[in-house]
Amino acid sequence: MIERLAIFGATGDLTGRYLLPGLAALRAAGQLGDGFRLTGAGREDWDGDEFRRWATAQLDRHAEEFPVSARQAVVSSSDYLQADVTDPAAVAAVVAGDEPVAAYLALPPAVFPAAVTALHEAHLPPGSRIVLEKPFGEDLDSAIELNRLLADLVPEQAVFRVDHFLAMTTVQNVLGTRLANRMLEPVWNATHIAEIDIVWEESLALEGRASYYDGTGALKDMLQNHLLQLLCLVAMEPPISLGERDLRDRKLDVLRSVRPLTDADIVRRTRRARYTSGRIGDRDVPAYTGETGVDTARRTETFAEVELELDNWRWPGTVFRLRTGKALRRDRKEVAVHFRHVPHLPLGHSGETVPNVLRFGLDPENLTLDLTGIGAHAHTFVPLTLTARIDPPGLPAYGRLLRDVLDGNAALSIRGDEAEEAWRVLSPVLSAWSKDVVPLEEYPAGSVGPGPRQREGPG
Structure with a gap:
């Protein structure tokens, strides 16, 4: 199980409304250990304390059904770096380390190619995974090109084109x-x-x-x-x-x-x-x-x-x-x-x-x-x-999705040829x-x- 999650676009609605509560659900269910670490990356000029205050507010609003201890554990495991997702040096700082990382692109589809290119130049640790939200590309040609970029970065089994509907x-x-x-x-x-x-x-x-x-x-x-x-x-x-x-x-x-x-x-x-x-x-x-x-x-x-x-x-x-x-x-x-x-x-x-x-x-x-x-x-x-x-359900849809990403279970993600x-x-x-x-x-x-x-x- 991967114990590092890096969210690019971490200050957006997707993270606050779904990803942070999904992590709280995993923690409450005992499926997220003490060794888990979350790194948020975004355009806002924040430090770690500001991000943790924002994350606390989001969890209080969108994850109140989970114990306070689970929500606090997610917040305390998190840090933040300001990063331009198209800048390889900034992206490299977010994913730096020897342990594999799951890089979650909570970004508009138009930014995916530049972000994937930056991840390639940032040299992801071996065993890392890439997560992309829908829609995958903006048309057939862009989906084909994005698949090509991903194939140069990680194996197909490490690409999670997620659709929370499937969870x-x-x-x-x-x-x-x-x-x-x-x-x-x-x-x-x-x-x-x-x-x-x-x-x-x-x-x-x-x-x-x-x-x-x-x-x-x-x-x-x-x-x-x-x-x-x-x-x-x-x-x-x-x-x-x-x-x-x-x-x-x-x-x-x-x-x-x-x-x-x-x-x-x-x-x-x-x-x-x-x-x-x-x-x-x-x-x-x-x-x-x-x-x-x-x-x-x-x-x-x-x-x-x-x-x-x-x-x-x-x-x-x-x-x-x-x-x-x-x-x-x-x-x-x-x-x-x-x-x-x-x-x-x-x-x-x-x-x-x-x-x-x-x-x-x-x-x-x-x-x-x-x-x-x-x-x-x-x-x-x-x-x-x-x-x-x-x-x-025992877990909300995004809780199950994140668990599959961290566990490496790609059955409910979308394969490249299917996306095309x-x-x-x-x-x-x-x-x-x-x-x-x-x-x-x-x-x-x-x-x-x-x-x-x-x-x-x-x-």
């Missing part, structure tokens, strides 16, 4: 529910499943993130990485094991089987939109274009939807609908598996019948099944919903949208999204 309990339950239940796996195919919705809709608006979000947009921020990863787990063939190679190979198979989208497909099967002013709950929300830091010329979308099909034996004709949006009426974060209607119902029945829908709730975490049952009167059908409670294949899937969409082949629609903040549109879907 969420319910996300892992998608795979577990499929593979560990005899009644599900035989019907987990196009013969029985008509479509699968993979949805991450938020009532949260921009909330001061224009500096990042306006240059990225919904398609790159959520759909290209997070939701495609969920697609892989939902659609993959059963792996021989849950080890690094087997799991990643099967995920790559899914991405390679995605049917390429033509311009005609993109017009019919994708949507993009952004929110106008509106009201969400008890708060007024300004239009996206009125948010501070937004460049209206970019025409950045806050809502994205893409329908995909897979060309393989298991899924011919099943529609996979990936959708994400901000400033919507309610939060909806789930994988919804829509089974086909039964082929025949007995004559003389009455009442409402519904197709079975298995829903994996991602946030909050739950599992529900919509089905049809018998009502109070014979021959009368009524809709029923079964709900399963999922016990809270994900960009290949959506590159035609990005290109078409940049040419306004698909109109940029609008929807009021607090609504359910852009209005209905006649959609010609596959059979």
Whole structure:
């Protein structure tokens, strides 16, 4: 287990909101020893005491569920160096030492190439690891180049292209529910499943993130990485094991089987939109274009939807609908598996019948099944919903992610070829949208999204 973690971009929201609480969770669970050391690096002209005061405040705010002793242990193990991540000498000072270090790049994707180059010139200690947050690159070409830079720095097994979605309990339950239940796996195919919705809709608006979000947009921020990863787990063939190679190979198979989208497909099967002013709950929300830091010329979308099909034996004709949006009426974060209607119902029945829908709730975490049952009167059908409670995870998603990084378990990180294949899937969409082949629609903040549109879907 590596006992040194260096976070570049250590004074940002990711560190304060997620990485420091993740470390506190590990410490509280007894999975972070007294020998652990954290070095924060950032642009702020701070010393170690100032960073520790800031870290204490962040942990008090975002990790209050963990014991004070665990939070204090994380703070006392930390130090800080002001560093320009593009300066090899400054980076070398952060990672200096004989023991291996996990270098966590909590940085904007545009900075990754320069930071990786600086790490190369800084001469990382043998056995070190590199951690990169999503999205990996800004397009296919930049992902390929970044992979080349990383290959010159450390072995592929030492590169962690992390996606905290893969560490969420319910996300892992998608795979577990499929593979560990005899009644599900035989019907987990196009013969029985008509479509699968993979949805991450938020009532949260921009909330001061224009500096990042306006240059990225919904398609790159959520759909290209997070939701495609969920697609892989939902659609993959059963792996021989849950080890690094087997799991990643099967995920790559899914991405390679995605049917390429033509311009005609993109017009019919994708949507993009952004929110106008509106009201969400008890708060007024300004239009996206009125948010501070937004460049209206970019025409950045806050809502994205893409329908995909897979060309393989298991899924011919099943529609996979990936959708994400901000400033919507309610939060909806789930994988919804829509089974086909039964082929025949007995004559003389009455009442409402519904197709079975298995829903994996991602946030909050739950599992529900919509089905049809018998009502109070014979021959009368009524809709029923079964709900399963999922016990809270022992570690938060970032706690599990950090544990895997420090332990060297790369099974839930994204391999280089998989990262490139994900960009290949959506590159035609990005290109078409940049040419306004698909109109940029609008929807009021607090609504359910852009209005209905006649959609010609596959059979």
